[in-house]
Amino acid sequence: MIPWSLLDTAKLPDGSGELRLKQRGSEFSIMLGTNELMNSRLSGSEEALATLVRERLSERPKPRILIGGLGMGFTLRAALAAWGTDARIEIAELMPAVVAWARGPMAVVFGDCLDDPRVTITVADVAGVIRAAPGAYDAVLLDVDNGPEAMTIAANDALYDDGGLGQAKAALRPGGILAVWSQGPDRRFTQRLRRAGFAVEEVMVRANKGRSGARHVIWLARR
Template structure:
C-alpha cells in the first residue's frame, strides 16, 4: 500500500504549532505536527456530515437562513450544510488557519465537492469566538467543529469557546428558535451540564465516523 506523503504545512495562529496535510493517492489526512494520530481524514467524515444535517434540517425551510460553521476542516460539514439549505441561504464558515482555506481551494477541495466555490459560502478568517461576539442574533444555526471538542487539543484558546461565557455568546448569536450543534470526539457529561446551566435544552446524538454505522463513535450536542 502507498504511504502518506506530506504535501503542505500551515502554522496555527496564536499559541503556535503546525498542521500537516498528507496525501496517499486520492486520500488526504490532516495531522498536528509532533503528535501521533490524525485530526481528520477524507475517508472518515460521517460525523462531520451528520453535524450539518442534524442542525440544518431544523432551519432548512426558513427564508434566507443564515448559518455559521466554526472550523472548515476538510469542507464536509460545509458541503452538507449547503446541500440541506435553500438557494437563498448563506453559510458563513470561520476558519482560524489560512492554510486550511487554501488547501480546500486546492486539490483537497475535490473530496467535498469544492463547497468554497458555492456562491452561498462566505469565508471569515479568524477565531469563531470573535465572530460570535460580533453578531448577536445573527444566525439560525451554529455548528462548531473546533479542535477535538470541549477538550482542546490544538489550541488552549479554544477552551473559551466551550466555557460558560463562550456558550452564552453562542446562545446570544442565535436567532429565535435557532440551534447550536457541537461536534466532539467523545462524550463529556460535564459539558452537557454546562450547556444546561447556560440555559439550553440539550440532546446528545451518537454518530459514526464512517457510514453506514461503522467507524469510531463521535458525539454531537444539539442545544436550543
C-alpha cells in the same frame, strides 16, 4: 501499500504545534503530531452536524448559518446540499493555510463548494465572529478542535466555557440551534449547555456512516 506524502505544513497561531497535510493516493489526512485530526475517508459525523440541524430548522425561511472550522469541507457540503438557495452560510476558519489547502491540494475533495454564491469565508477566530453578531444566526455549527476539550489550540477552550456558551446563545435568533461536534461524550459539557439555558439533545453518530467504527457526539442545543 502506497506511502503517505507530506504536502505542506502550517504553524498553529499560538506557536504550540504544526499541522501537516498528507496524501496517500486519493486519501488526505491532516495531522497534529501523532494525532490525526481529520481524514477524507471519514466524513459521517461532520456531515451529520449539518443534516441534524437542518432537520430541526426545516421551516426557517432564509436561514443564516455560521460554521466554525472549515476542515475538509464535509459540514459545508452537507449544509449546501441540505439548505435551499435562500440560505446564507458563513465559514469562520482560523488558519489561512487550511483555506489555501482547500483551494489547492484538496480541491478535488472540495469541488466547487467554496465558490457557491451562498458561501462566505472569513479567516478569523470563530469566537470573535460570534461575539460580533448578536441575534444574527439561525444556527451556529462548531467543529473546532477536538470538541469541548481543546487539543489543538488551548484558547479554543473559551468557546465551550460558560462565557463562550453565553456568547453563542446571544448570537442565535430565538429558537436557533448551537450544534457542537466532539470526538467523544462529555457529561460536564452537557451540564454547561443546560446551565446556559439551552434545551439539549445529545446524538451519537458513526464517523464512517456505517454500523461500525468510531462513534462521535453531536450536541444540539436550542435557544
